[in-house]
Amino acid sequence: MSNSNADSTHPPPPPPQPSLTSLPDDIILRCLVLVPRIYHLNISWVSKHLRSLVRSPELNVLRSTLPKTKSSLHVCFEEHSTFHWFTLTTTTEEYGFVLNPTPFPSHPNYGSSTVVSVGSKIFFIGRSKEPSTDLWILDTRTGNMTQGPSMSVPRVHLQAAAGVIDGKIYVLGGRKFDAEVQVEVFDPESETWELAGAEIVRKIPWSGASVLEGKVYMVEYGETNVYNPREGGGQRMVNMASQRLSEDDGSKVTFTDMAYHVCVVKDVLFALFSQTGLMWFDTKLNVWRNVVGRDGKELVISRVRAMSEYDGRLAVFTYIIPADRLRNLNAVDMKRKVECMLVSLDRAGEKICGTIDWSGIVATVPVRFKPQHCLAVSE
Structure with a gap:
């Protein structure tokens, strides 16, 4: 009798819920291939399996079968108002890259406009020395540069x-x-402009802007x-004083x-600051945080002249001047080597780890070459 009462007050525990690891490996792989790579490090901590x-x-083979948009990275250098375009391309199955000349026509707006890309086209907006309503469109597939409809506001x-x-x-x-x-x-499809209300940009966005989660971050x-x-x-423009998070005590x-x-x-939004280095923006806390290496220490990347997303990684370009030329920086034939670093980024708990997958010299250019634009376009 007592056993019966005990059974009625303490029902048997429910059967354990099936877990991901209880599934066959081929099904688990099909689930993992849909998870962004930035979360793979977190997943690897769950179990050895x-x-x-x-x-x-x-998993890499399965990922290669997924449909994806192929992109190219275009870099523009300026030399005394002359512009030189290069394309970052793969030479082997390894991380070998070179900068190859791309036959784009010369145009003054290359170095004097706000620039974005949509699909295979690059859009040059406004001018630098005086307000302008100009819009010029470069088709990277054909190399044609055409003028688009003017804006309402000179910028x-x-x-x-x-x-x-x-x-x-x-x-x-x-x-x-x-x-x-x-x-x-x-709208690039209809090639028309429309107004979307007035807003205040309070300071100079030297670094440009990037879009994250359907919002423009400046x-x-x-x-x-x-x-x-x-x-x-509601309020479309939100102005926040920049704050960084101390990884030691969590203070802002x-x-x-x-x-x-x-x-x-x-x-994930990344920015390279002049003093604080490479950081990422935590949208949950609205704070900037340092990118760290695998050892947990700050990932140091310096002398950066251009930076862009490329094939799911961070492409960083730096200048290197040969040691034997440092004594004569004003030489007419002075050359600079352009180094490229490809950095993979992974979430590790609440942090983001950066790993330099590949680095190497991709071009040697005259010292007068100054990078103007670095952006990926769809092929």
Whole structure:
């Protein structure tokens, strides 16, 4: 009798729920292939079995069968108002890369405009020395440069920011600071502009802008500002004082630093600051955090002249001057070597780890060559 009462008050525990690891390996691999690579490091900590599958050649083979858009990385150098375009290409199955000349026609707007890419086309917006409503479109497949319809608001590119959301180009600012300026949206399909309300770009977005989660992020000196076109009747532009997170005690510190390069890789915003180095933006805490290496220490990348997303990794270009030429920097025949680093980025718990997969010299250019643009386009 007592046993019966005990059984009624303490029902048997429910059967254990099936886990991912209880499935056959081929099914687990088909699940893992849909997970972005940036989370693979976290997955590898769950169990030794999942770690082996994440690192297995079978997963790489399965990933290669997924449909994906092939992209090319285009780099533009300026030399005394003459522009030289190069394309980063793979020479072998390993990480061998070279910069090859691309036959684009010369055009003054190459070095004087705010620049974004949509598909295989590059769009040059406004000018640098005087406000302009210009829009020029470069088709990287054919090399043709054509003029598009003019904007309503003349803009100066050093004061303007642009980002691509759902295939449309949003252009902000470009006039006086702390003044409301109409946001304009360009539809490349219909080649038409439309107005999207007035907003204030408070400071110079030297580093340009990048789009993350359908929002335009402008990383300015001491501020990180976000424009959300889907906010509706609410506040579309949010201005935040830039804060960095101390990885030691979790405290937040306001900092003022200049970001020279900004891009998004695997749905994470990265910026290279002049003093604080390579950092990523934590959208949950609204703070900047250092990218670390596998050893947990800050990943140091210096002398960066250009930076962009490329094939799911961070492509970083630096200049190297041969030691025997440092004594004569004004020589007419002075050359610089352009080094490329391909950095894979993985989440490790709440941190992001960077690993330099490959680095090497991709070109030797005259010392007068100055990088103007570095951006990926779809082929």
